[in-house]
Amino acid sequence: MEVFVQQLINGVTLGAVYGLIAIGYTMVFGIIGMVNFAHGDVFMISAFVALICFMAVTALAGMSGGAIFLALLVALIVSMIVTSLFSWTIERVAYRKLRGSFRLAPLISAIGMSILLMNFVQVAQGARNKPIPPIMRDTIRLFEKDGFVVAISYKQILIILVTALLLGIFWYVVQKTPLGRAQRACEQDQKMAALLGINVDRTIAVTFIMGAALAAVAGTMFLTYYGVVVFSDGFVPGVKAFTAAVLGGIGSLPGAVLGGMLIGLIETFWSAYFSIDYKDVAAFSILAIVLIFMPQGLLGKPEVEKV
Amino acid sequence: MSMTEKAPLLAVRGVKTYYGNIIALKGVDIDVHEGEIVTMIGANGAGKSTLMMTIFGKPQAREGSITYDGRDITRMPTHEIAHLGIAQSPEGRRVFPRMTVFENLQMGASVNNLAHFDQDLEKVCAIFPRLKERLQQRAGTLSGGEQQMLAIARALMSRPRLLLLDEPSLGLAPIVVRQIFEVIREVNRTEGMTVFLVEQNAYHALKLATRAYVMVNGLITMSGTGKELLSDPQVKAAYLEGGHH
Numbered sequence: 001m002e003v004f005v006q007q008l009i010n011g012v013t014l015g016a017v018y019g020l021i022a023i024g025y026t027m028v029f030g031i032i033g034m035v036n037f038a039h040g041d042v043f044m045i046s047a048f049v050a051l052i053c054f055m056a057v058t059a060l061a062g063m064s065g066g067a068i069f070l071a072l073l074v075a076l077i078v079s080m081i082v083t084s085l086f087s088w089t090i091e092r093v094a095y096r097k098l099r100g101s102f103r104l105a106p107l108i109s110a111i112g113m114s115i116l117l118m119n120f121v122q123v124a125q126g127a128r129n130k131p132i133p134p135i136m137r138d139t140i141r142l143f144e145k146d147g148f149v150v151a152i153s154y155k156q157i158l159i160i161l162v163t164a165l166l167l168g169i170f171w172y173v174v175q176k177t178p179l180g181r182a183q184r185a186c187e188q189d190q191k192m193a194a195l196l197g198i199n200v201d202r203t204i205a206v207t208f209i210m211g212a213a214l215a216a217v218a219g220t221m222f223l224t225y226y227g228v229v230v231f232s233d234g235f236v237p238g239v240k241a242f243t244a245a246v247l248g249g250i251g252s253l254p255g256a257v258l259g260g261m262l263i264g265l266i267e268t269f270w271s272a273y274f275s276i277d278y279k280d281v282a283a284f285s286i287l288a289i290v291l292i293f294m295p296q297g298l299l300g301k302p303e304v305e306k307v
Numbered sequence: 308m309s310m311t312e313k314a315p316l317l318a319v320r321g322v323k324t325y326y327g328n329i330i331a332l333k334g335v336d337i338d339v340h341e342g343e344i345v346t347m348i349g350a351n352g353a354g355k356s357t358l359m360m361t362i363f364g365k366p367q368a369r370e371g372s373i374t375y376d377g378r379d380i381t382r383m384p385t386h387e388i389a390h391l392g393i394a395q396s397p398e399g400r401r402v403f404p405r406m407t408v409f410e411n412l413q414m415g416a417s418v419n420n421l422a423h424f425d426q427d428l429e430k431v432c433a434i435f436p437r438l439k440e441r442l443q444q445r446a447g448t449l450s451g452g453e454q455q456m457l458a459i460a461r462a463l464m465s466r467p468r469l470l471l472l473d474e475p476s477l478g479l480a481p482i483v484v485r486q487i488f489e490v491i492r493e494v495n496r497t498e499g500m501t502v503f504l505v506e507q508n509a510y511h512a513l514k515l516a517t518r519a520y521v522m523v524n525g526l527i528t529m530s531g532t533g534k535e536l537l538s539d540p541q542v543k544a545a546y547l548e549g550g551h552h
Contacts, residue, residue: 197389
């Protein structure tokens, strides 16, 4: 029971990070039917930007509690902005011209973009792990039984709260604003959206920006949680988040969050109860099993009949 | 047409449209004047819907020109054309299936940022009471007729000066068809809205029309007033046989 609760907390934290990244995959797929393989690397870059901001602010302001809070806030905001710019540029140079080309073209371009970004960061930042000093090590003890302490760390609380808040804002934008309506319209019928005066190119660009901003939140949280980032960090979390998007039903926003949570939980529980070496095998096996029985994913929408 | 008459609101001149290398419109000339209801009839595959979409630049005409309100819109991006006061209820209705009826209508009003939304919502709900009952329902769950009403209502929500209707009667029960043609006549008469419609349901469409064109294989083969075409023996033989008269 104690182990279960503790792993649940850990799993939800990890799942929040995956869910945030998964939204970027699922939104882009929803609107242009393309898997943006560079999205994981955009997430990695966001963690680096956050790291640089964090180091810069703490170098100036010191390591007091207030300074760390300020540093994280600056890291989050700057990372969201810089990462959005990266994503916007990628869409502009690598994908837009290929729209309307054969389906594999943008996909291959995305893989190329992914390799480029990874190597760019390796050359620019070096191949070693980049750490930040340990922060927010305090935990809240929830309960104790037979010497096993169930605790939630401030970091975990921060991650879960920030994720919940941003998902709420994001949900509101997509469901209730003209921008979100235009996005959903483009997702369902681009030609009709254009006939109604929607600038489809701009809406797609905004979608890339929103996906990147959420990935930047994930990147900053990832850095806060693990305290370290390396140039190859885009790959495995990226693939996991993509898996989460597919598991939840690609194209579905609640599906992305649910899929992220499930992948996070499966991974954490498997590590705790079975073998940590096989945690990825477990996560991807669940994906395979779900897809065999529910090819649309858990919350995927069935194809709507075109009349 | 007299020399003193105003320039047409919509002028299509020598328009050729291709799908890849296949020519769909082989040089089409059409005039639509302010306040008119202009009908185009023609068989399936004649190019009527292609013309409707070419006016909106999807696909763009490869040759010829399209002028709206004195402006050349031949190469203008589709979404900018929509901001000039042209609206279309397209072939296949194309309602957004996973949005509610209400949201579909909001989409229709997005060119003017929902400026007169409440007022116009009330108006289209009065025209189509069925939609009012279904405002919170997803459009994909509507029947074909209701979707057609929604597509027309959505086009009306932008308060267009020129309304393009592509087969508004397709697949509808005769009583609904009559109702929809009545709506077209009504918006034309009370609001002076100019209407250009494409129809296979030739009898009703010609009865409604100020002027009409016949399209065959990507070319205009005949034009005249609605009455003239209704009584033309060729039109009768080709489009009205076994029809509703």
